[in-house]
Amino acid sequence: MASSRDFDHADCFDNSGPVHMMAKNGAGSPRTVVDWGKEEHRRCVAACLVKGVYIIENDSTRRRVHTNALAPPWWENFGFNLLDVIRDDSDHDDQFIIGAIYEHVPPLGEPAHPLSPHYVVAFRGTMISHPKALIDLYLDAKIMVNTLKESKRSRLANTAVKKLVATIDKGMGGACGHGTAGSCIVWLAGHSLGASLALDVGRAMMVEQGYNLPTFLFNPPQVSPTPAIDVLLPIEKAQKAKRDIYAVSYFVKAGLGKVLNPHKERMENLFKRLSPWAPELYVHERDVICKGYIDYFEQRQQVQERFRAVATSAMTLSYRDMFFSMFGMEKEQPHLLPSARLWKSTSKDEDAHALQQWWKPMGEQSLSVRRYSYPL
Known part of the structure; x- marks a missing residue:
């Protein structure tokens, strides 16, 4: 069993984050330089935003609040704000954080890069060491029998993304060009179980609304012999x-x-x-x-x-x-x-x-x- 110090070390951005992207401003700086034109940078940022969801839940479980919270650097260092969290309320006494909605804020006075997202919706995977790991493991079993789409968590994920896109459509005139990934300002990302959720959401958005959301799937499960x-x-x-x-x-x-x-x-x-x-x-x-x-x-x-x-x-x-x-x-x-x-x-x-x-x-x-x- 990992110790408390092990968890804190793994959750700390300065210890575990992408050091190579912090080189220009130094580790611990408030913002790193991201070249959105590079696949490597887009991949690293998407993965770190997913990591942020894991740590938001760890902060909540371990009661790390205010200046002790370790999650914010995982998005703030790339110029993102935490807009909202997505909760699985299967347990009404203690809601499980399963995802996060981030908003990208370009540096003051600079226009947004044409390949950067305005919003990223990220989903975490299974948290084996969490006190309520059985909730995640139950959903892992649903992946094996192809019924994750019918789960409450999948419905929550789909609802959150559809609500975000509808809000953008109403306020900005469009979340993205239909069928065109390059013009889309909403990204999806997920790891493991969270990748399955992002996959489900991305498919639904394309089939039902014609929205081609750029989607980053890290270690997506696939049952195969x-x-x-x-x-x-x-x-x-x-x-x-x-x-x-x-x-x-x-x-x-x-x-x-x-x-x-x-x-x-x-x-x-x-x-x-x-x-x-x-x-x-x-x-x-x-x-x-x-x-x-x-x-x-x-x-x-x-x-x-x-x-x-x-x-x-x-x-x-x-x-x-x-x-x-x-x-x-x-x-x-x-x-x-x-x-x-x-x-x-x-x-x-x-x-x-x-x-x-x-x-x-x-x-x-x-x-x-x-x-x-x-x-x-």
């Missing part, structure tokens, strides 16, 4: 096994799609609506919780290169969705993403699921990136 294959087989045999399994699976799905044509057409239309939205997925190759996304996109690409027509027909389908469609229930697996930018880390970090790896400078990481798109 492929990590077991990596454990049981040597690397070369595991790669061949996955390649063959995915190819066969795509042929089976393509065949079933012909039988379940109404469901197939519905999913194709859904993919077309979602295709402009390409969330940023940050995944470590050794993270068994989320490496399913690596296999999903890489194997999808390989099937496309070998059997293009089959890939086009089957990539929108999942066995679970097809099964439910036979009973008149239309559901979509959250990992079925038409488009995404997949950032894959092969670094030697001890904890492949840790958030702090994502605010390290590019030079300290082994990151590769590929954009996957739909339509093919």
Whole structure:
């Protein structure tokens, strides 16, 4: 069990934050210089804002208030104010802070950078050491059975973002250009469980309102049997096994799609609506919780290169969705993403699921990136 001092050290921005971004003004300075044109800086800021949500809850639980609070530097050093927090009131006696809404305030006299957000909505992940960790773990179980979307926390997250966007639309004339991520002033970010929430919200905003919100998903969970294959087989045999399994699976799905044509057409239309939205997925190759996304996109690409027509027909389908469609229930697996930018880390970090790896400078990481798109 980690000690109180360990928690304080990990929560302190000067000890655990992105030191390389504080170099110009010095650690502990009120503001660091952010180049919004750099992917590295956008990634680091988004990850730190998510970290801020964790620490807001830690401050509340550990009664760190006023000058003892450790959370504010995680957003103030990047020019953000805390606009509001999102609470899970499942326990009416002690509400759980699950997210935060930040507002970006450019330096006095300077215009906002065209690539900077005006608002960022960030969601934390599971807090294993929290006294009420069971609430988070229960939602983790919902991710495994694809029912997180039906949870109260998901509804709270969606409501908070829709309310923010509606307020912006009313006061500023638009949160972003429909279907255009670059012109959007609201960002979403989340880690682990929080990444699943941000994914759910981002999908809903794109499908329901046509808003393409830039979305940063750090270690998003993806339930997949492929990590077991990596454990049981040597690397070369595991790669061949996955390649063959995915190819066969795509042929089976393509065949079933012909039988379940109404469901197939519905999913194709859904993919077309979602295709402009390409969330940023940050995944470590050794993270068994989320490496399913690596296999999903890489194997999808390989099937496309070998059997293009089959890939086009089957990539929108999942066995679970097809099964439910036979009973008149239309559901979509959250990992079925038409488009995404997949950032894959092969670094030697001890904890492949840790958030702090994502605010390290590019030079300290082994990151590769590929954009996957739909339509093919």
